[in-house]
Amino acid sequence: MQYDATVTNKKTRTVLTGLLFLLAVPILLAVGVFILHDRSYYLISLLLIICSMIPFVWLFERRKPQARELVVLATLIALAVAGRAAFFMLPQVKPVIAIVILAAVCLGAESGFLVGAMTGFVSNFFFGQGPWTPWQMFCFGLIGYLAGVLVQSGWLPAKKIPLCIFGGLATFLIYGGIMDPAAVLVAQGYLSWQTVLVAYGAGVWFNLIHAVSTVVFLFLFYGPLTQKLERVKNKYGLLDG
Amino acid sequence: MKDAFSTYHPLVNFIYFAVVILFSMFLMHPVFLCISFASAFLYSLRLNGKRALKFNLLFLVPFLLVMALLNPLFNHQGVTILFYASSGNPITLEAVLYGFAAALMFVSVICWFSCYNAVMTSDKFLYLFGRVIPALSLVFSMVLRFVPRFKAQICVITRAQACMGRDLHSGNLWQRMKNGVQILSIMVTWALEHSIETATSMKSRGYGLPGRTVFSIFYPEKRDRIFLLLFFALSVFILAGFACGIVFVRYYPALGFTGFAPVPVIFYIGYLALCLLPLIIDLVEEHQWKRFVSIT
Missing domain, CATH: 1.10.287 (Helix Hairpins)
Known part of the structure; x- marks a missing residue:
């Protein structure tokens, strides 16, 4: 059923x-x-x-959705938001994408999207909403959805090293690749090749730090977090598929 | 003292900010931009006090200048050439002006958002969207509760671990990192276990059963209706001004916009009234309160 x-x-x-x-x-x-x-x-x-x-x-x-599903999603989102808050002082060091990817791997693509988008939305209640909020929601959600779809279809093995590589690439290419032009669009009202290139050039170090931090967080949390999520899933039988 | 506009119905707050932010983004007329920025600036001062002043001056003003000067480097449209850059590209007056306008637009949007953050608190947002997207709104409210709770719990765990000498300050770097990961791991286990407990509790209290009502402390009042009516009238008036071409602006190829003839000035005043509405409400309320206090 x-x-x-x-x-x-x-x-x-x-x-x-x-x-x-x-x-x-x-x-x-x-x-x-x-x-x-x-x-x-x-x-x-x-x-x-x-x-x-x-x-x-x-x-x-x-x-x-059942109460269990909602609460587990809320817990993951809260962990991601709290994680973002914990590393607030270090620019671009955010565990959000790592948690989103692991949520997608364990709970499926749809949950991955929701965890990502909601984290982007709720964390900005702590850091301040702005014109960037929809873009952040979209990027986090998209990465979660992609991770879930790729793992479910077997393109991406749900193992530590492939996920680290995927996380690093997704952070650099998808998050950085969308957020930098979005920043230009928000500030200038239009896009041109030159301004986008300048934004990428200026953002490359930030994106690199973000990508590396995502890889490190994935490397550290892959074992513990997936194990715990699988355990909760098996024990209480929730969120299959 | 609490801002008077914040005590209006959440729907009124939300509509007001949505429309004003959209207007600030799309009405690139210089006078409109200045009105929007000045109003947002004043309202953020009123709401956030000295903190807003510091932020606006330290962050927004330098940003305004940098953004204004960046645009002409990438954009060479326009007919009035000021000089040629060393790369041979023309620097045009129109590009400088457009860069300034775009920067002013961005800065006023940020300023409006700082007001939005102060007025549209999460409980109001929850009230507004609780009926449209009930499940996600519930997730949202739970997250808002979990974040401080997790922070408190992580302190408890850290202290307990420190009793066993496994805190973040003992051992070499590797040891410390291991302790840190251990603390987080305990945290995650606790959080997931706790979430299942919450869910079970919710279920046994009847979550998801039909016929349940929603509690709310917000009721639409007469003043909300009056505000909305006035606000819609002003918005339609301003949009009509742009749609009919009474007020217009063009940056390229040459700058052209309506100046201070009597007819456009009516529209400027209308926009000023629209942007200052919350501030006016707040000042009137304060005046009434003071008078009331002095009488009694």
Whole structure:
């Protein structure tokens, strides 16, 4: 029964995502080009990001998750938020992505996305919300979702070293790769090749520190955290699939 | 003293900030930008006091200057060439002005967000979204509770470990790191175990059963309706001004915007009123309170 639920969920998500991408995205782009005269890049990209997150939220709400599932997710998110707060003084040293990836590996892609996106959102209640919040939510969520999908489909072995490599690459390429142009977009209102390159150039050390710290956290926490999550999963039988 | 606008209904707070932040982002008219920035600056001073002043002066003003000077280096549109850079690219007046406008936009958005953070506390956010996304809102409220709880628990664990000589200050670096990881590991076990306990408790108290109601302490009042009405009227008025081309701005190829003719000035005043609404409410409230105190 649990299996059926996840399968229909996946199907619905595929359909919903397809609809959103085939309908909503072109409509949004058309509105941006024709009504807003191709000027409001920030608004359009913000709406696109929100569109991409709706299927996850909607499906999660629709299947009326159990209390256990909610509390375990909340615990992981709180650990990630507290971890970010603990290393607050060191710039870019954040255990968030490591925890998100491990959550995705143990609890599945959907949980990975939710842990990531919610961590981005809630941690900014402690550090201050800003125009960067949706982008952070999206990046963390995307990395969690990717990790879950890759592990489930067997492309990425759920072992320590491959996950460390994936974590480092994902942090550098996905998080850095999206957040740097997003910062330019927020500050300047438009993007050009030169400004994006300058942002990458200025951000390369920050992204490197972030990536290295993610690898170190993954290396240290892979054993303990997966073991504990698997134990809770087996003992109480939750969040399979 | 608590800010008066914060005591309005959360929906009013949220709509106000959403619209004002969007307006600040997209109305690139210089006068509008200045109005938005000045209002956000004043309101953040009112809300956060000296802390806001320090932050605004130390962080926002230097940022404003740097961003304004960066734009012309990458953007060579515009007809008024000031001089040629050493690379041979023209530095144009329009690019400098646009860079300044974009920086002013960014700074005022940050300023508005600092006000938003002070007014839209997490309980209000939870109230607003608790009905739309109940499960995730519950997760959200649990996380807000867990974070301080975990911090307290980690102190307990650290002290207990220190009794056994396994604290963060003894041994060589490797030993210390091992102790640190050990503390975190204990923490995670405790947190997961505790979360299952919470879930069991929730279930036995009837979480997820049909027919349960939501508690809230927010009720819409007459002043909320009046505020929203006024606010929507002003927003529509300003948007109409832009849509009809009464107020406009163009940076490239040459700068052009509506100046201080009588008709556009009406729109400027409208926008000023919109941006200053919370501050006006707060000042009026304070005045009334003081008068009330002096009478009795």
